Structure formats: structure tokens, C-alpha cells
Amino acid sequence: IVLTQSPVSLSVSPGERATLSCRASHAVGSNLAWFQQRPGQTPRLLIYGASTRATGISARFSGSGSETEFSLTITSLQSDDFAIYYCQQYMTWPPFTFGPGTKVEI
Amino acid sequence: QVTLRESGPALVRPTQTLTLTCDFSGFSLNTRGMCVSWIRQAPGKALEWLALIDWDDAKYYNTFLKTMTRLTISKDFSKDQVVLSMTNMEPEDTATYFCTRVDMANIFASDVWGQGTLVTVSS
Numbered sequence: 001i002v003l004t005q006s007p008v009s010l011s012v013s014p015g016e017r018a019t020l021s022c023r024a025s026h027a028v029g030s031n032l033a034w035f036q037q038r039p040g041q042t043p044r045l046l047i048y049g050a051s052t053r054a055t056g057i058s059a060r061f062s063g064s065g066s067e068t069e070f071s072l073t074i075t076s077l078q079s080d081d082f083a084i085y086y087c088q089q090y091m092t093w094p095p096f097t098f099g100p101g102t103k104v105e106i
Numbered sequence: 107q108v109t110l111r112e113s114g115p116a117l118v119r120p121t122q123t124l125t126l127t128c129d130f131s132g133f134s135l136n137t138r139g140m141c142v143s144w145i146r147q148a149p150g151k152a153l154e155w156l157a158l159i160d161w162d163d164a165k166y167y168n169t170f171l172k173t174m175t176r177l178t179i180s181k182d183f184s185k186d187q188v189v190l191s192m193t194n195m196e197p198e199d200t201a202t203y204f205c206t207r208v209d210m211a212n213i214f215a216s217d218v219w220g221q222g223t224l225v226t227v228s229s
Contacts, residue, residue, distance in 0.1 A: 048215040086153055095168035
């Protein structure tokens with residue numbers, strides 16, 4: 001299953017909202033996760049099951065969608081939200097596949 | 107607290123075999139649903155899933171990678187440790203290698219990551 005993310009990069013001002021998209025080549029149900037990777041850091045799980053926030057994740061992050069169309073919304077962007085965001089499907093595996101990422105820039 | 111830590115050589119020569127170790131704590135690979143995955147990330151590139159071993163010692167590989175036939179994942183039953191071996195290393199294998207926990211009984215995604223280990227393949 002191929003995941004496509006859009007846009008490739010997104011320029012947002014602090015305090016604004018960002019909406020990132022992930023599209024799957026085949027239906028994955030709700031078996032989709034989102035990860036955040038800050039510069040020089042390890043990826044961190046944000047969302048699983050398409051819409052469930054992982055432990056300790058701010059309510060400013062929300063996931064939605066199912067089957068082939070998914071989105072990650074970040075409200076009130078803060079400085080440490082500027083990062084690369086990856087989606088990953090775990091419906092049909094192996095392999096688990098990741099999208100190419102969306103870079104959220106100031 | 108769940109932690110994972112990768113270790114291995116920072117530099118390998120082309121054609122050599124890479125062996126990476128993932129030492130973990132805070133969970134047991136003998137518990138149903140628990141798994142450890144290896145994921146890598148070439149410099150400036152996206153994440154790429156490589157392999158997974160589960161609580162029942164079943165092993166899964168990324169069959170879409172040409173590297174698949176070169177990979178072996180295993181666990182040490184006497185220690186909380188998972189090992190990834192990759193033979194015939196090539197410069198294109200230069201990447202940061204992460205091990206992660208996957209809890210298939212609950213989240214199913216990689217919920218805890220090691221800090222990663224950078225492996226450079228160069229002569």
C-alpha cells in the first residue's frame with residue numbers, strides 16, 4: 001500500500017492551524033498512524049487508529065479519516081510543532097508503509 | 107517505563123555484514139502482542155520499515171526491499187534483546203537505524219522508539 005502525503009511542505013505562522021493530508025492507494029480502514037519528527041530527533045507517535053491520540057499528546061493534534069483519505073490537524077501551532085509529519089499504515093503488512101512526509105515550517 | 111536502545115558499529119565497509127542490537131526494558135517479548143520492529147531512515151529521507159519479530163518468534167520482512175534477502179531478525183531468549191543483521195552492506199544502506207516497540211494487542215503502531223544509531227557504509 002502506497003501512502004501519499006500533501007503538501008510536501010507547509011508554511012504556517014505560530015498560532016495558526018495546519019491541516020496535513022495522507023492518501024492511501026488501497027483502503028486501510030482506520031489502521032493509520034501519524035508520527036512527528038522534530039529536527040535531529042526520533043519520530044514520536046501522535047495518532048493511531050486514525051484518530052486516537054497517543055499517551056501524552058496534546059489535544060491540539062487531531063486525526064480524522066478512514067479507508068483512503070486521512071488528515072492530521074494541528075491547531076494553535078507552537079514553535080516545537082515545526083517538524084516533519086509522517087503517516088503510516090498497518091492494515092496490510094508486511095510491509096508497514098510510511099508516507100514521504102510533510103514538513104511544517106514557520 | 108519502556109525504553110529501547112540500539113547499538114552497533116558506526117562505520118561498516120561495503121560487502122561487510124552489519125549487526126545491530128536492540129536492548130529493551132519495560133516490556134517482555136514473551137507477552138502476547140508484543141513485537142519489536144526495525145525501521146531505518148537515510149539522511150534527509152523518509153522512514154522505511156525493515157523487519158519485525160513478534161512474541162511467538164515469528165519474523166516478518168519488508169519483501170518489497172531489495173535488501174530483504176539480506177536481512178535477519180532474531181531475539182535473544184536469555185536477554186531482552188533483538189538483533190538485526192544485514193549482509194553485503196552497500197553505501198545506499200547508510201542510514202539511522204531505529205528499533206521500536208509494537209504492541210499488537212493495543213496500539214499496533216510503533217509507540218516507543220529507540221534513539222537510533224547512525225550507520226555509515228563507506229570504504
